[in-house]
Amino acid sequence: MLKGGYMGKILRVNLTTKKITTEELPEKIAKDYIGGAGFGIKYLFDEVPGDVDPLGEENKLIFASGPLSGTSAPCASRIALTTKSPLTGAVGMALSGGYFPVEMKFAGYDILIVEGESEEPVYLWIKDDKVSIRPAKKLWGINTFDTQVLIKDELNEQNARIACIGPAGENLSKMASIINEKRAFGRKGVGAVMGSKNLKAIAIRGTGKVPIANEQAFKEARSFMLSAMKKSAHLYPQFSKLGTPMVVEVTSALGIFPSENYITTGEKNYVGDLGVEASLERAKGSEHCYGCPVGCSQMKLARGSSKYISALSDPEYETYYSFGGETGVRNLDSIIFADQLCDKLGLDTMSVGVTIGFAMELFEKGILTLEDTDGIDLKFGNHEVMVDLITEIAYRREGLGALLCDGSKAASEKIGKGSGKYAMHVKGLEFPAYDPRGAKAHGLNYATSYTGADHNRGYAFQEIFGAPFPKAYDRFAAQGKGWLTKWNQDIRCATTDCPTMCGFLMDMALPDVAQKNTADMVSSVSGLSLTPDDIAKIGERVNNLARTFNIAAGFTRADDTFPERILTEPIKGGPSKGHYISRDELKEMLDEYYNVRNWTMDGIPTREKLTELGLENAITTLEGLGLI
């Protein structure tokens, strides 16, 4: 019997049958997976076969928060959405923040599972234990910001919190996001899954409270956490004042801020245009997620041309990269505008920017011609074209919109002509903003993360912020990165994605105490007795289960790799000049990684490992595939 942290209930909504049911959250699942991504992957694995069509009726949307969400734990208003990704075909797990996560807890649910498919557009309205499926035909076609306003008005519930898709999700763009408030379940095309179910939005209003199992212990754990945060070298005032865009200067100094689809990384410097000073000039204050003392979301007001002026948005570092360096664009105002436009249309800023950068390289190489672009001058740096393409993509418009709207991998397959080697993705998920040629643990994480090239599933802060924990690493070295990547992936998973806490804590504030902190916070709030070692084990469990799902989905060792550029073209200039990841280095890192994971050299988890983790169902799956 769960004593605190958890609401103890799973809400299940079937859009085909319109059946709405609740079930109990088993204590064992809470103890083995904590929450968030752990819950999501557990239920995905148990209920969705690996080989289903991500946009078909059998796929599910599993929203799960953690035991800390909705308590006074700082930075815990997070929620994980797990589904099979239409962009990658692998596990599609995306987290969002803001207020929606705690609202679901307040309404009484740890997990919301949406299954089936509605024939007509609908939205879900959850007011505590009153749950209804409502018509949304009138909302179809409406952007995510307006949708939230209209639903609040319709429900006469200004305090409702709403997650919804925009036109991109409706049009099944495989880069579609889900937006709640101004936050996003950004990547892996999760918005298209919602669109495929004809589910426009989920509105929640909760009036409950999250119980605390052990108030005194929780108070102590919380105060330990807050003081650890205060001691951080990066969190205050730097990160609090600048947000993630401060990283532009960090990675530029390392020579790994990617530019022009990774052709010119390190050679061209973007600090003057996209650095801290340019950001601060446009700063308009910060937005906080529920219960967050940091407030890293820095609102910026675009200026300059009439096209961009007055756009207000909070592009993250990754968006500075995807709509900035990656596309060769130096116009920060256009990036702010593009960020807001993506949020409104419900698109992942990262995948969209990288896909546009990819198209720009093809254009400069003559693989895409003026005829293909309908006369558009698709060269690097053309911010007007970049911005225009966002709408084309969201609406899957004939021409470049339809060509690019499912991401760089799908586009390269349509274009052919050897374009695939310029598509910067792993497993279909576009590259993040750390050129792995100068940060090889980042690289190995991209190659092996269960979601594709996803910096957030095992962020190697050791290579970026120099934190010597668990020990210092040479960012250019391949050796040792197998062990480190496993550690980063497991700890990140268990200390942030599952509990659910903000990832920035781990990267910037608490790396050395993250396991202890998570164990204490989760144990005190829930009454479950978790040790720091349990935490590491939970991370490992989730990563192994996700890996097994992906194997069932058809992925093999061959998919744990990089685009050719990373394997063959050294960085041409700057502090990481000359570095790349050779095929031998990739092999060495993968071998080490599989080895420390106790997986076969084909990347298959062993029976021994899965037994140790209590993943009998994963063994059954691999047995069924003849892989174990």
Added chain:
Amino acid sequence: MLKGGYMGKILRVNLTTKKITTEELPEKIAKDYIGGAGFGIKYLFDEVPGDVDPLGEENKLIFASGPLSGTSAPCASRIALTTKSPLTGAVGMALSGGYFPVEMKFAGYDILIVEGESEEPVYLWIKDDKVSIRPAKKLWGINTFDTQVLIKDELNEQNARIACIGPAGENLSKMASIINEKRAFGRKGVGAVMGSKNLKAIAIRGTGKVPIANEQAFKEARSFMLSAMKKSAHLYPQFSKLGTPMVVEVTSALGIFPSENYITTGEKNYVGDLGVEASLERAKGSEHCYGCPVGCSQMKLARGSSKYISALSDPEYETYYSFGGETGVRNLDSIIFADQLCDKLGLDTMSVGVTIGFAMELFEKGILTLEDTDGIDLKFGNHEVMVDLITEIAYRREGLGALLCDGSKAASEKIGKGSGKYAMHVKGLEFPAYDPRGAKAHGLNYATSYTGADHNRGYAFQEIFGAPFPKAYDRFAAQGKGWLTKWNQDIRCATTDCPTMCGFLMDMALPDVAQKNTADMVSSVSGLSLTPDDIAKIGERVNNLARTFNIAAGFTRADDTFPERILTEPIKGGPSKGHYISRDELKEMLDEYYNVRNWTMDGIPTREKLTELGLENAITTLEGLGLI
């Protein structure tokens, strides 16, 4: 002692001294002016000299609601803002709807008077009897939609209702509006007054209730009103389903839908592009003001080009005209986009559209050249340019933005070259969407309304919907229009602008019972005993007091006139072909109007009339000017 309807309190905020005070609402003022525009004009007259600089410290913003707002009276969530208009120099009274009006009542106030000027940007936060002036530097530059979201977040009050200015108000555009929710205090540049005071926003949250003096009588009056509304030939389902844009077809059939700055009215038909069918194709449901059973605000979703697609807005008939016919634009999607853009930037759609249409005529006539427009092809029908100019205007940008941002009159004065005769305004306020050459009572109302060319101050529904009340009128005739205009102005003022009820009721549902309805509704809610005759008298009182303010501001009979086109160029085609208002007809109408108003032939209210209306202060003012 006021018994109901009124909260009995005036909130006064001085932005210079930061002093916040409350005072009692005198019963006599309630009885003599009812509320809304009546209160506004009474306090403006008493506290603001006619000759002050509208953008100076001495001008005031007087927000006043009526006794019915916040009760269960239908269609009464309205609020009047009265100030000296920077666009006209006359009384600038503008009404808005939505939820802001009732929130002010719930907070406990009938009137909010903002005076003085803050040195730094601030916003006002009114939570019941807790009132504070808060810093708004961070909000400066931010559009009206984002401002509302940010303030709600900052206050952690999702139920707050906010009226605010956008960049246009900050930049003191004399066409700047004030936006609450998606509603507008639209015309007369009231947003610039707020901008001149460095007041970004007023946020209100109220938890009180509006008392009802006589529940039983109110119930009966309300039920009479609702059944009168139901009997209306126009209100349901037509108006409820189509909103004001249905009028495009009505005025087109009469040949008075204005096109191309009134050059081609009647000749060119816009029904195919802007008519009911085109509207319904884009319809996305309706928004209701508080307590309104009609819901005339029809949300429409733009489609077509990437530039406009996904814009969601509710352009009124007047916006169809100003950004449609007036500019020769037939692209409805661009009109929806322009409407939303104006709301976000805080601009009056009517004045902006008409001013752009004016500039287009000058361009087509060669008075503005390609050199003046910086190469922009400013011809009629160019919707892309029309949309781009909106932002230029809001930011007072060098070139066309700075030239046009204070409206057509100011622009014509800067341009010279005889351009003034093409500027379609009265007293600086741009023309509404009824070509007065085919609707002469509309014309006389434009010429004499205390706010300039304002259809809402004395809407001659007799000429548009054919309602034979108080009797049938020939729309082309000049004779009798003096009497009719006085009646329309007084009754409109007293039955809608003061109580405060929605103007559409009067035009479409209740013209024959408006006086009785207002008397019964206001009397029952407030305990004041008003007869239908009292209602007419109140309208007359308010119009006379406003007229006296305008005389003190320097206006004379010579200002009660039309642009030359109306006086000399007949309508060239369609059902109103050949008609215009000759100078003789204008003289005849004015003479009749002054006569029935018991004003001198110079348009000065007589001592006799003012005494009859109890306006001794107006007599004193006119005595001071040597005019009485």
